[in-house]
Amino acid sequence: VNEFDIIRECFDKPVTDNSVVVGIGDDGAVCRPDADRELLCVIDTLVADVHFPGALSPEDLGYRAVAVNLSDVAAMGGRPRWMTLALSIVESDHGWISAFADGLFEAAHEFDVRLVGGDTTSARQVVVTVQIAGDVPQGRAILRSGACPGDSIFVTGTLGDARAGLALYDNGSVGNCSVDKCSVDNHSVGDRHARFLRQRFARPSARVGIGQALVGVASAAIDVSDGLAGDLSKLLQASGAGGRLQINDLPLSEALAAKHNDDAAREMALTGGDDYELCFTSSAELERIQCMADDFAVPITCIGMVTDAPTLDCFDGDVAVDVEIAGYRHFG
């Protein structure tokens, strides 16, 4: 079995979807867009030792590479359709490639997106680029630029978990096995929390369903990839607005709160990246947002308000707090 066959075997799965006229195996794919919908194009790269630790399993890496792109589609209110993969690997290891493909297809199936093409190359470190084409009804994409003073600021799920989970990889407490597949013999609460946090890094929850439900409801949205403070600042800047953020209202998971003291947890929630939750603004009634949260069984928390100030101001109760907007000038 040579590399060419490995790649074909792992990635060239039959696509049973009549939106894909020609899939993998020609010079390119031929896809059939729906009439009256606009196309969303997103692309994101994960580089070994920059965006993920070497201890992340290939299954999780495959899943994560798709999820981080799905998250961008979600932040625009889109439906994911087709994806292409550019995979650079150090050596052709059948087991590794096969496990990577398993994780990738797991995410693909979960979110109904089809792999239609790719390019596999060799490099000195693993570099994964996934590109997803999605769609939205014409003129309905949720942009970063629509927030208005008076809108409430919301965030899905909980924040800071991925940063705390990544730290568990960094300190060597995770072996090279998939989060999903590790057998956990010792079901202590501490182990359960650690497992949850690692999972939040390894397999981010792309909020695709919520994103689509937010079309017509959210005035602006962004996914939290670089950290809430930085990403929310980008949204507000794009909207020509400011904001008031209640850091005491940031949603924290039980696991994060159990593993870290208040200050550390809050810091991670505010500036830790990789959560891939959606941060959005809306003038809708709180009840309407709460119904959506119930429908998707995902917490959605009001964390502040859009203002006409020039900046994002953070408060702990009534006390102004100085926050360094990490992630905003992120390079990597």
Added chain:
Amino acid sequence: VNEFDIIRECFDKPVTDNSVVVGIGDDGAVCRPDADRELLCVIDTLVADVHFPGALSPEDLGYRAVAVNLSDVAAMGGRPRWMTLALSIVESDHGWISAFADGLFEAAHEFDVRLVGGDTTSARQVVVTVQIAGDVPQGRAILRSGACPGDSIFVTGTLGDARAGLALYDNGSVGNCSVDKCSVDNHSVGDRHARFLRQRFARPSARVGIGQALVGVASAAIDVSDGLAGDLSKLLQASGAGGRLQINDLPLSEALAAKHNDDAAREMALTGGDDYELCFTSSAELERIQCMADDFAVPITCIGMVTDAPTLDCFDGDVAVDVEIAGYRHFG
């Protein structure tokens, strides 16, 4: 000036095209496909020291990264529309990034494709992935699988030049300057030939216009990226056919013929990759193909015939020649 600003400055050019509703700067781009057209999705990666030598200038690299993808769109008869870029760089060097962007936009303008998104990351070597979305009228994409016994086999331009040009980089005879911008003080014929060959590697001619003209004329097409023999074999395999290739008819440039003896030149033409010419099959009259060649001022040469044999057989005149199909099991 930090990295964030450099990237924004170099890549975030205003797009004046009403097919782009939202360009760079949001979570993703929003594009408006034309009704009644299908979407083509292609992706290709160039890794430093694998796909290009370190001596290739950043301008040429930027141009080339776009051109190799345009070539895939061309091979399907498509019109390029929108592209995204995933650029991994070793260090944030303003001059390098700016030069890379210049080359990328040069190709983009030449072929009317718009950069709508991207992701810039740091890595241990330069890795460039470009993804292009193109379109074709519904059901009209040229596939690899349509060749029929009796069809003639054609190739555009000349073959082997890029391989010969790459060798000029490899032996250190090219400094780190753009092919376009090198001042050539000594206009000897040898220098002119060397320059031509290097240019053929650095700035491949994407045959986009010819590809579109071949819709309805070519029965199958592929672009010559891995070498004619291997790529033509893929086309024939996809078509369930074989072929008879006249290697004495392979089109050679004056420069290649001047720089290399007959055997070496023919070998490069047959198995050297990176030419990005189109190889296609057609049952059309030779005169019709000749008119097309005249229209585009690009030679189009008949180099053989599709057969019902199980293999691609090579002939030098009437003599069968054994050819190792290099590139066919290419990994890298």
